[in-house]
Amino acid sequence: MSHARPHLETHSRSSGHSAIAGVAYRLGLRLYDARTDTWHDYRKRQLGEEIVHALTVAPAGAPAWATDPEQLWARVEAAERRKDAQVARDYRIPIPLGLSDTDASALAESMARFIAEQLHTAVSLGLHRDADRDALGAVKPHHQQGYHAHLYFPTRMLRFDVEEGQGTGEDGASGMGEKLTALSNKRTSSAFVEQLNAQWATLANEFAGAIDLGTTYEHMSYARLGLDRFAQPTMGRAATALERKGYRTAKGDRIRQLVLSAQTLTDGREKVRMVLEQADGKTIEPNHIPTLVPSALPDVAMITFTPDRGTARVRTWRASDWGADPAGPVASSRSHIHFTPAPTPDPKNPIHRAPPVAGSLLARFISAAPATATALEDEDIRAQAHGWILIIERVLHSLERVVNVLRELATRRSREQGAKTDNEMERDNSQKRSAAAERSADAWASEHPVRMAATRAWAGADAGPAPWQIHKRQAHNHAEHAAVFEQNVARHTDVLVALDEEAHPSRLRQERQQRRLNEAVRDLVALDVVYGPQLLAAANDQEQVWIAPALSAMDPKTVMADHDMGQGAALVTQEARLNAAPRGTEVVNRPGMRM
Numbered sequence: 001m002s003h004a005r006p007h008l009e010t011h012s013r014s015s016g017h018s019a020i021a022g023v024a025y026r027l028g029l030r031l032y033d034a035r036t037d038t039w040h041d042y043r044k045r046q047l048g049e050e051i052v053h054a055l056t057v058a059p060a061g062a063p064a065w066a067t068d069p070e071q072l073w074a075r076v077e078a079a080e081r082r083k084d085a086q087v088a089r090d091y092r093i094p095i096p097l098g099l100s101d102t103d104a105s106a107l108a109e110s111m112a113r114f115i116a117e118q119l120h121t122a123v124s125l126g127l128h129r130d131a132d133r134d135a136l137g138a139v140k141p142h143h144q145q146g147y148h149a150h151l152y153f154p155t156r157m158l159r160f161d162v163e164e165g166q167g168t169g170e171d172g173a174s175g176m177g178e179k180l181t182a183l184s185n186k187r188t189s190s191a192f193v194e195q196l197n198a199q200w201a202t203l204a205n206e207f208a209g210a211i212d213l214g215t216t217y218e219h220m221s222y223a224r225l226g227l228d229r230f231a232q233p234t235m236g237r238a239a240t241a242l243e244r245k246g247y248r249t250a251k252g253d254r255i256r257q258l259v260l261s262a263q264t265l266t267d268g269r270e271k272v273r274m275v276l277e278q279a280d281g282k283t284i285e286p287n288h289i290p291t292l293v294p295s296a297l298p299d300v301a302m303i304t305f306t307p308d309r310g311t312a313r314v315r316t317w318r319a320s321d322w323g324a325d326p327a328g329p330v331a332s333s334r335s336h337i338h339f340t341p342a343p344t345p346d347p348k349n350p351i352h353r354a355p356p357v358a359g360s361l362l363a364r365f366i367s368a369a370p371a372t373a374t375a376l377e378d379e380d381i382r383a384q385a386h387g388w389i390l391i392i393e394r395v396l397h398s399l400e401r402v403v404n405v406l407r408e409l410a411t412r413r414s415r416e417q418g419a420k421t422d423n424e425m426e427r428d429n430s431q432k433r434s435a436a437a438e439r440s441a442d443a444w445a446s447e448h449p450v451r452m453a454a455t456r457a458w459a460g461a462d463a464g465p466a467p468w469q470i471h472k473r474q475a476h477n478h479a480e481h482a483a484v485f486e487q488n489v490a491r492h493t494d495v496l497v498a499l500d501e502e503a504h505p506s507r508l509r510q511e512r513q514q515r516r517l518n519e520a521v522r523d524l525v526a527l528d529v530v531y532g533p534q535l536l537a538a539a540n541d542q543e544q545v546w547i548a549p550a551l552s553a554m555d556p557k558t559v560m561a562d563h564d565m566g567q568g569a570a571l572v573t574q575e576a577r578l579n580a581a582p583r584g585t586e587v588v589n590r591p592g593m594r595m
Contacts, residue, residue: 004094004148005219006200008193010155010183014084019154022088023073026126026150027054031070035077052147053105053127059116061469062158065175066122073124076154079176086155086184091115093200095127095147096208096215107207108149114199115151118192119180120477123153135235136252137243155180157477160470178433181426182481187419188426191488194219361393362386364538381527388524389535395517396543402510409503413496420492427485430478437475444468514546521550 011017020033021040028046032039045051058066065071080087093111095104105127112123127149133139156176183189197219204217235243239251356362365386444467445452451465464472525532532551539547 005221006091006093006197008189008196009090009092010086011088011090012084012086013080013082017087019076019087020073022090023069023124023152026090026128026152027051027056027069027124028126029054029069031073033077034074050129051126052101052129053108054125055109055112056122056124057109057112057116058122058158059120061160061466061473062122063160063175066158069124072122072154075174075176076156079154079156079174089153089155089183091151091153091196093149093151094204095149096204096213096217097144097146098211098213098215099147099207103207103211104147104149107203108151110203111149111200112151115153115196118195119153120157120473121153121180122158123151126150126152131244133244135240135243136255137246155183160473161467182485185422187422188485188488191484191491356386361396361538361543362389364540365389365535368534368538385524385527385531388520388527392517392520392524392535392547395513395520396546399510399513399517399546400542402506402513405506406503406510409499409506413499413503416492416495416499420489420496423485423488423492427482427489430482430485434475434478434482437471437478441468441471441475444471517546518550518553521547522554525551525554 011019011022018033018036018038018040020031021038023029024031024040025042025045028042028051030039030041030043046054056067056069056072065075076087091111093108095107099107108125108127112125115121116123127147130140130146130148132145154176156179159175159177181188182192201217201219208215208217235249235251235255239249242249243252356366441464445464448465448468452468455463455465463469521532521535524535532554536544536547536551
């Protein structure tokens with residue numbers, strides 16, 4: 001399954017688009033745009049057989065002018081008054097390769113009529129023959145030259161009560177009705193675009209199956225289908241036009257490099273398969289390369305620091321713990337996985353002797369202030385403090401990862417909530433319009449009882465004159481739109497529930513890490529009260545968000561920090577230092593100590 005997929009594009013005046021120019025190009029016509037006083041002549045495209053089939057269709061009951069492209073699109077332009085108005089939409093569909101002109105035209109016309117009935121608007125169809133060169137300028141073989149179709153339709157529904165010859169003035173006088181607002185927003189248009197793409201895939205498979213092409217067409221992306229493939233990047237119209245004229249472009253060179261890399265990888269795998277077949281004397285399936293077995297696993301040592309004791313515990317995992325036989329033979333000599341055993345540290349001072357990583361919290365903590373009197377007198381306490389700093393740094397990193405996950409989930413939730421709100425508003429508006437149309441139909445029936453009775457006596461109890469049918473049709477259309485929006489609301493609600501469930505474990509993990517941080521900070525300050533302000537001075541702005549609450553949650557009589565955000569200074573009171581000192585110990589002011 002490798003083929004192009006449909007694409008919906010909106011044309012607006014703010015981007016320099018003209019609906020009349022767009023339909024003239026797609027149908028190969030010569031049309032006049034009164035708004036810009038310009039003639040658009042593309043008849044040479046039809047004479048050059050680039051346009052295989054051109055047609056304008058409209059839903060049942062539409063006025064005759066709705067199928068005349070000249071009148072239709074003049075009314076479309078007249079209905080739009082804003083200088084940045086969206087004037088048309090172009091739904092481009094690929095045609096299965098191998099279909100004849102007749103079959104390709106029938107497929108495109110079926111898709112156009114589907115859009116006309118669903119949106120209650122007219123659709124201008126232009127079936128084009130693909131270019132004889134690909135995007136990189138290479139000549140296509142004749143059997144590789146297919147078709148694509150442009151289904152060009154207005155951004156408003158048709159009004160069925162404006163007959164031919166009536167004016168093309170403002171608003172409803174042009175014959176164009178309400179704006180198809182559901183397609184103006186990506187959040188609300190996804191459901192209908194999905195419906196369009198699914199209908200295209202159904203028609204493509206039906207026409208391809210009728211002549212046994214043996215190709216299956218899917219409207220979903222590779223990611224949604226679970227395929228490990230990537231779509232080829234597009235080049236854009238300008239670069240494609242230059243490449244087809246023989247000019248090399250930077251975008252084209254990038255595409256060539258991607259194609260060459262993919263081909264090189266495929267050829268490389270094939271060569272590896274052939275070499276292995278010759279070496280082993282047996283056939284190997286394509287795209288299957290044997291997995292190389294690693295060598296035997298050595299013992300691995302891990303050092304665990306215990307802050308409350310100031311000692312290190314060396315734990316060793318044997319090879320048997322990894323599920324391997326340390327004495328077993330090496331299964332393959334083609335590849336080895338080497339593990340470097342951790343060196344055994346000095347048990348007396350496992351951390352203080354190891355230099356801290358530059359820029360780490362421990363390095364900043366050491367350089368934040370001179371050593372305290374207690375630390376200078378007791379090397380073991382300082383080693384324990386450094387151990388707690390390492391634990392605090394690990395907890396802070398874990399908190400940062402959890403917060404990033406929660407932030408991303410919150411962004412997705414906000415986006416889904418906005419989409420849900422938009423669909424709820426569109427649903428309510430459609431319900432109101434449907435109710436208003438029903439009331440209009442009832443009012444018209446009460447004002448014309450004779451015509452209603454005559455029509456129903458002739459056509460049945462559910463029939464009615466044309467004006468009454470228009471109101472009933474509008475009510476039905478708005479009710480259908482409301483049902484689509486209600487489905488979108490339900491889908492977004494399910495996504496919101498799923499996001500909340502996904503965020504719950506992360507919130508619990510954040511609470512656990514916050515408790516661990518509070519405990520680690522408390523035990524650090526229990527070693528020496530000067531470590532609290534020193535830790536706050538060493539922390540950066542992001543780390544202070546977590547450390548400051550942990551310090552403020554402690555007993556103020558134990559430690560008091562006066563942190564200056566401009567210079568990062570910290571002050572420990574004399575009373576706190578005296579309370580923290582052991583009984584009978586004289587607290588001595590040393591040079592550089594903060595008292």
